[in-house]
Amino acid sequence: SRIPRIVILGAGYGGIVTAIRLQKELNYNEADVTLVNKHDYHYITTHLHMPAAGTDNPENARVNILKLIDEFKIDFVKSTVVQIRPQEKKVILEEGTLSYDYLVIGLGGEPETFGIPGLKEYALGIRSINSVRFIREHIEYQFAKFKREPNRTDYLTFIVGGAGFTGIEFVGELADRIPELCKEFDVDPSLVKIYNIEAAPTALPGFDPELVEYAMNVLQNKGVTFKIATAIKECTPEGVLLATGEEIKSSTVIWTGGIRGNHMLEEAGFETMRGRIKVDETLRAPGHDNVYVLGDCSIVMSPEGRPYPPTAQISMQQAEICAQNLVGQIRGSELKAFEYKPKGTVASLGRGEAIGIVGSKKIKGGTAAIMKKVVDLRYLYIIGGIPLVLKKGRF
Numbered sequence: 001s002r003i004p005r006i007v008i009l010g011a012g013y014g015g016i017v018t019a020i021r022l023q024k025e026l027n028y029n030e031a032d033v034t035l036v037n038k039h040d041y042h043y044i045t046t047h048l049h050m051p052a053a054g055t056d057n058p059e060n061a062r063v064n065i066l067k068l069i070d071e072f073k074i075d076f077v078k079s080t081v082v083q084i085r086p087q088e089k090k091v092i093l094e095e096g097t098l099s100y101d102y103l104v105i106g107l108g109g110e111p112e113t114f115g116i117p118g119l120k121e122y123a124l125g126i127r128s129i130n131s132v133r134f135i136r137e138h139i140e141y142q143f144a145k146f147k148r149e150p151n152r153t154d155y156l157t158f159i160v161g162g163a164g165f166t167g168i169e170f171v172g173e174l175a176d177r178i179p180e181l182c183k184e185f186d187v188d189p190s191l192v193k194i195y196n197i198e199a200a201p202t203a204l205p206g207f208d209p210e211l212v213e214y215a216m217n218v219l220q221n222k223g224v225t226f227k228i229a230t231a232i233k234e235c236t237p238e239g240v241l242l243a244t245g246e247e248i249k250s251s252t253v254i255w256t257g258g259i260r261g262n263h264m265l266e267e268a269g270f271e272t273m274r275g276r277i278k279v280d281e282t283l284r285a286p287g288h289d290n291v292y293v294l295g296d297c298s299i300v301m302s303p304e305g306r307p308y309p310p311t312a313q314i315s316m317q318q319a320e321i322c323a324q325n326l327v328g329q330i331r332g333s334e335l336k337a338f339e340y341k342p343k344g345t346v347a348s349l350g351r352g353e354a355i356g357i358v359g360s361k362k363i364k365g366g367t368a369a370i371m372k373k374v375v376d377l378r379y380l381y382i383i384g385g386i387p388l389v390l391k392k393g394r395f
């Protein structure tokens with residue numbers, strides 16, 4: 001009979017780890033595997049707050065996909081997916097069509113703006129290599145513009161919407177970068193303002209309150225002003241309007257307030273919640289026994305019945321089970337149930353500072369910053385072994 005075709009959409013955390021596992025597990029001629037991704041590189045999303053702020057080179061946050069997979073075992077197609085047609089078992093790409101027997105959807109998330117007017121149009125997002133190059137250049141340009149129009153201090157006001165992990169990690173880096181930019185452009189540092197605005201009653205909702213307080217202290221000492229329990233009502237080309245009635249003028253609004261699933265999932269007729277598919281315990285879309293969904297496109301419920309937050313960590317763990325289940329399905333053996341095993345969480349607060357929970361242990365400061373490095377290096381090792389650790393790991 002014909003060799004089954006597996007198509008993997010997206011080479012993010014979920015997609016690339018699935019591909020790497022499949023190429024190890026599958027025997028010769030057991031399946032044809034095709035990996036599709038918009039770019040010819042995989043990006044390490046969890047590093048993007050650094051190149052966005054300009055504290056690191058974007059090159060350190062990306063890896064050529066052909067360095068990670070074996071082209072003799074996996075076909076790589078660089079193209080943008082435009083439509084998924086589950087009924088016909090086809091995906092439509094910008095250039096061409098692919099048929100599949102098994103599909104893995106790992107296309108990542110899109111910003112959730114909760115219908116707040118103007119965010120889509122005027123706010124920037126930390127999402128990809130291209131978006132962070134833009135943010136870095138944009139920030140530098142504001143300093144250059146201020147030197148030509150010294151009354152426009154709003155050019156030196158930076159607004160970050162959302163104090164979740166991404167928002168917190170980004171303001172930490174930005175606060176480190178500001179003194180360098182002030183020196184470079186001869187700008188008085190006291191004119192620069194960084195606001196982190198969050199609608200929820202606390203920063204890092206759901207995280208240990210003692211660590212949240214520590215994080216806010218570190219960031220406030222670096223010059224970040226928090227506005228917690230304060231909703232952004234509207235984003236305009238001139239800045240933001242807050243629910244309190246206050247207006248903050250700024251030409252830089254970076255939105256990190258939420259993530260939803262890829263819009264193509266809804267369009268394909270899958271049942272979605274905030275653009276995500278609530279997968280069954282084998283990680284398949286309900287009613288589709290040949291469609292696996294990973295990472296930010298999926299929802300996995302905790303035993304307490306709450307969705308786990310979308311992270312790189314859960315995406316990678318899903319990828320391991322997804323690859324095993326694909327192999328199982330092809331060989332006709334029993335499928336495994338996915339069970340998330342949280343390994344801990346560490347959030348960076350800029351140079352040498354972080355907070356985290358590892359097991360049941362709280363860590364902060366330099367120890368947590370070292371832990372963050374370890375987590376980063378471990379990921380490089382998982383996808384690219386020692387050579388990648390040496391090439392992209394910054395020691």
Ligand code: FAD
Nearest residue numbers: 010012013014038045046080081107108295296311312313
């Ligand atoms: P992604 O990693 O987002 O990958 C999706 C892939 O699909 C990309 O390669 C993209 O180019 C491709 N793609 C998208 N659309 C198309 C298309 N139409 N056609 C073809 N290809 C397409 N999580 C943690 O666990 N720990 C952290 O410390 C952490 N820090 C973070 C810091 C920042 C600044 C950000 C933004 C996120 C952070 N996260 C962290 C969250 C984590 O990055 C995401 O949950 C994770 O990347 C989701 O993985 P994924 O496999 O679903 O998709």
